[in-house]
Amino acid sequence: MSNSQCCVECFHDDTIKKIITGYQYIGRCHYCNANRVATIKLEALIAELSSTLEGLSDMLDEDDDGEMFIDILDNDFRVFAKETNISRIKSDLLSDFRELFEKKYKSVNTSEMHEQWIEFKNEILHKNRFFPQTPIYQQAFLRNGELYTTFQQLIEQLNLPLHPLEEFYRGRISSTVLPHSQMGKPPSPSLATLGRANPYGISYLYLAQTESICIKEIRPNNGDTISIAKFCVNKALNVIDLRTPRENISFLSLSSTDYTDILKLVSLLETFANELALPVLPNNSQKEYIPTQFITEFFKTHGNKDGIIFNSSYGEGFNIVLFDDAHCYCDTSTPVSFIKIRDISFQHEPN
Numbered sequence: 001m002s003n004s005q006c007c008v009e010c011f012h013d014d015t016i017k018k019i020i021t022g023y024q025y026i027g028r029c030h031y032c033n034a035n036r037v038a039t040i041k042l043e044a045l046i047a048e049l050s051s052t053l054e055g056l057s058d059m060l061d062e063d064d065d066g067e068m069f070i071d072i073l074d075n076d077f078r079v080f081a082k083e084t085n086i087s088r089i090k091s092d093l094l095s096d097f098r099e100l101f102e103k104k105y106k107s108v109n110t111s112e113m114h115e116q117w118i119e120f121k122n123e124i125l126h127k128n129r130f131f132p133q134t135p136i137y138q139q140a141f142l143r144n145g146e147l148y149t150t151f152q153q154l155i156e157q158l159n160l161p162l163h164p165l166e167e168f169y170r171g172r173i174s175s176t177v178l179p180h181s182q183m184g185k186p187p188s189p190s191l192a193t194l195g196r197a198n199p200y201g202i203s204y205l206y207l208a209q210t211e212s213i214c215i216k217e218i219r220p221n222n223g224d225t226i227s228i229a230k231f232c233v234n235k236a237l238n239v240i241d242l243r244t245p246r247e248n249i250s251f252l253s254l255s256s257t258d259y260t261d262i263l264k265l266v267s268l269l270e271t272f273a274n275e276l277a278l279p280v281l282p283n284n285s286q287k288e289y290i291p292t293q294f295i296t297e298f299f300k301t302h303g304n305k306d307g308i309i310f311n312s313s314y315g316e317g318f319n320i321v322l323f324d325d326a327h328c329y330c331d332t333s334t335p336v337s338f339i340k341i342r343d344i345s346f347q348h349e350p351n
Helices: 014-022 042-058 069-075 086-096 111-126 135-141 148-157 211-218 259-277 282-288 290-303
Strands: 005-007 037-041 062-068 159-162 167-173 205-208 225-233 237-241 307-311 318-322 328-330 337-340
Touching: 005 042, 014 037, 014 042, 037 042, 042 086, 062 069, 069 086, 111 135, 111 259, 111 290, 135 148, 135 259, 148 159, 148 259, 148 290, 167 211, 205 211, 211 225, 211 318, 237 318, 259 290, 259 307, 282 290
Parallel strands: 237 307
Antiparallel strands: 005 037, 159 237, 167 205, 167 225, 205 318, 225 328, 225 337, 307 318
């Protein structure tokens, strides 16, 4: 039996993290080499999780040609963190708890949810914009839908608190440096153009994690000049974090729910997050933004959140959309930057 110590940094799942921190033992992890962190012996962790893991496996269909349970935990449920030595921790689990982790199960087919998303997009783009009839809408987005409650639980697990004074950036193309007072969202709803998250006439505040991301998201041309201002959160906020939904959701805390439904809904959240991060050609934006605008409005109305965070279309970093700009302020103590675009790099691939 392995006496190796694993730690909170080895796992994504909050249920596991809470068990480890509950042991109140600080040491060195044998798997990711983190030092002075909350740790637990692997044997003790599995003892704590045994009923939960057995309950999860009971909901899966055994299949001799399927995937090992430990691989399903890794690939589908993202239990293990990338930073740890996943191969070693899986090897120890298979060695010490072979009967549980080596058993094979049929993988959950989430392609059905992707197909339903495509069907939903086609409907609200071309057939029935305001009262969709597709299964995904009827099941997950209506309060009486069979997946609505589970979907709300998953959305709540993606909650990310923002604290006062957290900093973000906003840029505008301008011929001269703009004053702080002109760096916010359009002052009138009639001036609000559409974006990834908002339709015409409904104005949200778009911010970026860094100045560099801010510049890229504006999509300037060579020679354009840009004003960039710093914005700060002025109160505690709750936003939906769509950067890595599968890693942020604690599957083990949802042990009483059908995992097939959970995985399908997580697949839907990942698809939506990817759509938010996809570059859209300006001449197609009026049409292509409709599905993401629709889901964002759902999050605002049903999720009771202050905004969303999603990956930038341009490499590392993220963007944030706040539904109410009164929740942050333009930092007048920091001068508005004024820059000129000297060069734009292009990468290409066969289409």
